[in-house]
Amino acid sequence: MMTISQNSSNAILSVHANNVQLKLEGFISQTFIADAMIKAANVMKNNNINTIIINTEDLSCPLSIPDKYQLISMLKTFGFERCNEIFTVCGLDQEERDLVETMALNRGWKLTALQSQNELINLV
DSSP states (O other): OEEEEETTEEEEEEEOSSOEEEEEEESOOHHHHHHHHHHHHHHHHHTTOOEEEEEEEEESSOOOHHHHHHHHHTHHHHTOOTTOEEEEEOOOOHHHHHHHHHHHHHTTOEEEEESSGGGGTTTO
16 A cells, blocks of 8 residues: 655555556645546556556545546546556546546546445446
């Protein structure tokens, strides 16, 4: 497990048998998220893992729609590949989860947005 901290921001990166998990906590900036995402993509490549679970439930302030769009648009820049499976646990309502999934799908990414960690049980 690796923890990245900066002021009131935390990113906890852990490697499991078939996935990498990235948990983001506190008040985070786009720069902080970008750094955490780059590290997560590198860990995935180094461990030959194709699936990442990004948990943003414990953010002090949820990401805005433009922030989500920008992050999805930069996945390739961060080091992710189109074959990667991306799950995000975000606590959003169904309409907003559908929007995030559609934004990703329109850019060629396989992303599933979930309301809670419990939904992962049957997926990963």
